[in-house]
Amino acid sequence: GQNIDQPTEMTATEGAIVQINCTYQTSGFNGLFWYQQHAGEAPTFLSYNVLDGLEEKGRFSSFLSRSKGYSYLLLKELQMKDSASYLCASRDNYGQNFVFGPGTRLSVLP
Amino acid sequence: DTAVSQTPKYLVTQMGNDKSIKCEQNLGHDTMYWYKQDSKKFLKIMFSYNNKELIINETVPNRFSPKSPDKAHLNLHINSLELGDSAVYFCASSQDLWGQPYNEQFFGPGTRLTVL
Numbered sequence A: 001g002q003n004i005d006q007p008t009e010m011t012a013t014e015g016a017i018v019q020i021n022c023t024y025q026t027s028g029f030n031g032l033f034w035y036q037q038h039a040g041e042a043p044t045f046l047s048y049n050v051l052d053g054l055e056e057k058g059r060f061s062s063f064l065s066r067s068k069g070y071s072y073l074l075l076k077e078l079q080m081k082d083s084a085s086y087l088c089a090s091r092d093n094y095g096q097n098f099v100f101g102p103g104t105r106l107s108v109l110p
Numbered sequence B: 001d002t003a004v005s006q007t008p009k010y011l012v013t014q015m016g017n018d019k020s021i022k023c024e025q026n027l028g029h030d031t032m033y034w035y036k037q038d039s040k041k042f043l044k045i046m047f048s049y050n051n052k053e054l055i056i057n058e059t060v061p062n063r064f065s066p067k068s069p070d071k072a073h074l075n076l077h078i079n080s081l082e083l084g085d086s087a088v089y090f091c092a093s094s095q096d097l098w099g100q101p102y103n104e105q106f107f108g109p110g111t112r113l114t115v116l
Helices: none
Strands: A003-005 A009-013 A018-025 A032-037 A044-049 A053-057 A060-065 A070-075 A084-091 A098-100 A104-109 B004-007 B010-013 B019-025 B031-037 B043-050 B054-056 B064-067 B075-078 B087-094 B111-115
Touching: A003 A084, A003 A098, A009 A018, A018 A032, A018 A084, A018 A104, A032 A060, A032 A070, A044 A053, A044 A060, A044 A070, A070 A084, A098 B043, B004 B087, B010 B019, B019 B031, B019 B087, B019 B111, B043 B064
Parallel strands: A009 A104, B010 B111
Antiparallel strands: A003 A018, A018 A070, A032 A044, A032 A084, A053 A060, A060 A070, A084 A098, A084 A104, B004 B019, B019 B075, B031 B043, B031 B087, B043 B054, B064 B075, B087 B111
16 A cells, blocks of 8 residues: 655745655655645646655755655745645556645745 | 646535536646545545556545546546535546656646535
């Protein structure tokens, strides 16, 4: 089976840096995704890791350690519009089964 | 220019009814998905489907059935609706895994289903 865990809620200040952690246990693994979901909207893709290390994409970076079953999403220079839920998802070896974590609701305060 | 579209956006119906939600993607993707997001915001995959294979999450009741008239459409039909079916249903699509570095999913806007 597959199990993914993330903190339920986080709060940070505008302009700051925040790290959202994700741990996963899967019977097969072929990639770790991060999605952003604003309230009442659809999830949108942020990043993807399949090899260990850091992937940087503008203000957002994502890190993966396969041996530890661990990933994090790093958000820099936080803006009010970054207030949203951040969903961690793993993909299995067959590539068509995705398991999403419960999401971390981030509140950015002025 | 909508990439993944769903209809209807809202659906309110009585318990026991049969309903369908339609999904269309104009991205030329090979694989489409249906997800259910409940009140606790858990996003759970229900089905993934391409022109070769339907993968069903074994926890999905057989009252739910996907129907794909062609590669660009994957509709969700639900029989004998129950109160617990109330949720937001998202359709998504992605390019087939093979030959791609990753298959990012594009989600539709969601259909909020309320069963009374």
